[in-house]
Amino acid sequence: MLITDLKSLRVVVLGAGRVAAHLAPALVSAGHQVVGLWSRNPESGAALAARLPATAALAPHLTQLPPADVYLLTLPDAVVPDVLAAARFPAGALVAHTAGALPLSVFAPYKEQLRGGVFYPLQTFGPGRAIAWADVPLCLEATDAAALATLHRLAAALSTDVRELDSARRLQLHVAAVWVSNFPNHLLGIGRELLAGAGLPWELLHPLIRETVDKALAQPPFVAQTGPAVRHDAATLARHEAALAAQPRWQQLYQQLTASIQATAGLLPAAANNGSGSRL
Amino acid sequence: MLITDLKSLRVVVLGAGRVAAHLAPALVSAGHQVVGLWSRNPESGAALAARLPATAALAPHLTQLPPADVYLLTLPDAVVPDVLAAARFPAGALVAHTAGALPLSVFAPYKEQLRGGVFYPLQTFGPGRAIAWADVPLCLEATDAAALATLHRLAAALSTDVRELDSARRLQLHVAAVWVSNFPNHLLGIGRELLAGAGLPWELLHPLIRETVDKALAQPPFVAQTGPAVRHDAATLARHEAALAAQPRWQQLYQQLTASIQATAGLLPAAANNGSGSRL
Incomplete structure (x- = not known):
């Protein structure tokens, strides 16, 4: 699929916890498209889907994710390796987690199949809180320059404070x-x-x-x-x-x-x- | 001396630390008169006096304090008993400390000579910080109703949040x-x-x-x-x-x-x- 608007990216969000509940609607407001959701908890997933445009359909299984420019993992750190092992991403997909303490090397076992990235929003996400995304530092890291450029496109629409940070300094x-x-x-x-x-x-x-x-x-x-x-x-x-x-x-x-x-x-x-x- | 303006009180400030440096100018701005200062540290005392109207003269000794409606002790808690023992206040003077953890009973040994009070501003006083006094809770306590009324007059010009609080709850x-x-x-x-x-x-x-x-x-x-x-x-x-x-x-x-x-x-x-x- 040709991306006609350079700023608009297709995003699949995995996880429907607090980060997803704040980030997914913010991505839509910023002009990106959420083209799919997946959650371990079907109820949380359905609740989040209901707050998003109809394109954000709930995927029935990790092996049935739609094509996208970025797969965002908004999951507890300990769950990320399990989801990476169980999911079926398109070849060369860009998969980024949103965790502060999880190194980029979590993607290393899958380097033949996918490109890894980090999209870490430095903020605390309480339920019912309105987040001023323009001020939230977004800390980026990726396994290759093209992936990093894509994450920059994702971030630029959201925040005025976008930084590249390696895993050690992010920790x-x-x-x-x-x-x-x-x-x-x-x-x-x-x-x-x-x-x-x-x-x-x-x-x-x-x-x-x-x-x-x-x-x-x-x-x-x-x-x-x-x-x-x-x-x-x-x-x-x-x-x-x-x-x-x-x-x-x-x-x-x-x-x-x-x-x-x-x-x-x-x-x-x-x-x-x-x-x-x-x-x- | 007759007090013609019901809101204006004559105050002597003992101590020239951070609380005094914030409180004394605020009292003057609020319409009260600082009619005297005393400090263990003559340099701090002179520095504070220089920021106040000329009425706020530095007393040379604790036994030479001018007459006033309120003597405010802005001193470290441990110093208050020593100053009470060493100072000569006019008979029946109202002496109030500004400490959160010091009970009103600190004045008990002097109940024949003076009336005791507490004028506790619930705030942290950093150097160079502008304090929004109107929002600072002022917690009052006194040994008698007339003293309490005087402290209310002192406080009302400064803050919109004035409360009576006994020593136990203040602690x-x-x-x-x-x-x-x-x-x-x-x-x-x-x-x-x-x-x-x-x-x-x-x-x-x-x-x-x-x-x-x-x-x-x-x-x-x-x-x-x-x-x-x-x-x-x-x-x-x-x-x-x-x-x-x-x-x-x-x-x-x-x-x-x-x-x-x-x-x-x-x-x-x-x-x-x-x-x-x-x-x-």
Whole structure:
């Protein structure tokens, strides 16, 4: 099939989880065509298909995928090798996964049959969240230059921040992303539970959370660190640990995070960790 | 002295750290008068005085404080008792501290001489940051109703979110604030260092950080938790730990945070911790 619009690519999406639920409609909005779907879970697959144009038909089996310019694997990392082994792609097909920590070499066993690629969107995809795709960094990698060019065409319609990144640096980026997203989310969850336990509204902490992030993006967080840990404020630390006595897991994590802050501050120039006078 | 403007109060600020550097100018902007300053560090005190109207003269000693409607202690928690013991306040003066974890009872030894209060601004005060005071929750407490009313007058000119909070709940709030501000800031710092180590720009993570926070404020973070920890994605966790091998402290903290996420998810309904399909 001749592609008349250079920007438009035919895409088959494998997987119907959160990434697919965000990415497939965004690809359609960006002018690409989703020409097929496959999901381990037929219900998720049908739900996603219902949100897409009729061209995005659900394939009954991995051996019956329609022809496409790109096969996008939006699957858990551990599932990707199984799907690669079970699927039947057209000869020379471009198959790209969307994972941060999965090396390009996952495609190596199939180098005679297909071209491999990575199309990693650096974002967290919560249910019901509208994603500003134009700002989402898309990190690309491929087994050959033509495949990379195709992934660039796929990405350019979606985001203004498209980068080529090899597997090693993508892994480093993915680790860093866990530190700035999954882990802070967990701590915010603990804060929310503690506030609820005190009968206080979550909204009370919102201005503090906003300013914390604005500050961290504007200046190096280690230098801007405040709070009882970096001040070595033993009395406050003791009061806080006592206040967490009913949640021994959180009390322990509080101590571990405090130790990490103090160890980090010990490595910085003295002037940088002077939190004197700060209330937090 | 008769106070002709009901909204305007005379304030003496003790301490010239970050809180004072933000709060004193904000009080002046809000229409109050700073009629005196005192600081353990004369240089910080002079620097703050230079940013305030001439009425805000630096007191040479704690026994030579000018008359005022409120004496605000913007001091490290551990210093407050020492300053209370050393200072000479006019009989019946209203002395308020600005600390989250310091109980009102810190004033109890002086109940014959002065009235005590708490004026706790729930915010993190980084150097060079412009604080949106109208949004900052101000948590008030006092030893008597008249003192509380005065603190309300002080606060009303500054913020739209003024609350009365007893010492026990203020401590709970302060602990929660550490979880959502100091601790996430530390994790953001680790993320920034890891990214720098990979030769990647910090800005690459900004859209992810923004969305992480927007999502956490919009829905309960524990329910919205994503990432390899909550997915029990052993292969990715192993890759990440290997990638942190050069930083054993961070590798250990990674394991501790992962364990905490998994323990929390184990306490939630099964449907809530299904992160399947998420890339983070």
